[in-house]
Amino acid sequence: MPNNNHGDQSGDNSLNVGVGDFRGANVNISHNERSTFTPEQLHIKRHSAFGGRSVDSSNVSVFGGITGVASLIGLYFTLFQPPLGGQSSWSTFFMFSFIVAVMAVAMSAVLRRRKFEHFFGSRHYIEISQAGRLRVNRLTAQCPWCGSLMHLRRVGPKEGARDDQFICVRNPAQHTIQLDPTVLPDIED
Ligand SMILES: [Zn+2]
Numbered sequence: 001m002p003n004n005n006h007g008d009q010s011g012d013n014s015l016n017v018g019v020g021d022f023r024g025a026n027v028n029i030s031h032n033e034r035s036t037f038t039p040e041q042l043h044i045k046r047h048s049a050f051g052g053r054s055v056d057s058s059n060v061s062v063f064g065g066i067t068g069v070a071s072l073i074g075l076y077f078t079l080f081q082p083p084l085g086g087q088s089s090w091s092t093f094f095m096f097s098f099i100v101a102v103m104a105v106a107m108s109a110v111l112r113r114r115k116f117e118h119f120f121g122s123r124h125y126i127e128i129s130q131a132g133r134l135r136v137n138r139l140t141a142q143c144p145w146c147g148s149l150m151h152l153r154r155v156g157p158k159e160g161a162r163d164d165q166f167i168c169v170r171n172p173a174q175h176t177i178q179l180d181p182t183v184l185p186d187i188e189d
Pocket residue numbers: 143144145146147148168169170171175
């Protein structure tokens with residue numbers, strides 16, 4: 001079959017879908033053209049949670065490893081020892097601590113790569129400093145359109161892609177900026 005390019009593929013600033021194929025066609029999605037700002041223009045500020053306390057990320061992996069091994073040993077004895085009563089609650093406890101351990105190890109591995117991850121609630125983010133320490137921060141900015149305060153929030157559908165966006169307190173519907181966490185300055189200890 002010859003590669004004929006069917007359909008009308010002219011147009012501008014809108015999504016153009018040809019009938020045949022996309023060869024030689026431009027696909028433009030107009031709302032992708034967002035204005036970008038530098039962190040200096042946005043006056044991004046970090047606000048540390050937990051009084052600025054930090055944890056060494058290698059401690060988190062070590063903690064995860066120890067907890068994981070301990071919970072596996074515990075689970076083994078709970079499952080294979082003669083029943084003494086209360087057995088099922090112990091195995092639930094060990095399973096739970098094993099899951100916590102796996103999460104701690106996975107989380108510190110992800111963080112060392114990404115340096116920035118949503119933590120809990122809609123506003124708290126966990127970040128890793130230059131020295132590899134974990135900190136929990138909230139981030140705010142100044143709205144470049146109206147000068148109001150903006151909060152960084154994790155927004156999006158419960159299931160599906162979610163975004164970290166600075167949202168203006170005065171015009172939350174229109175004044176939003178998607179954050180690229182790689183532009184944030186490093187945290188110095
Ligand atoms: Zn605004």
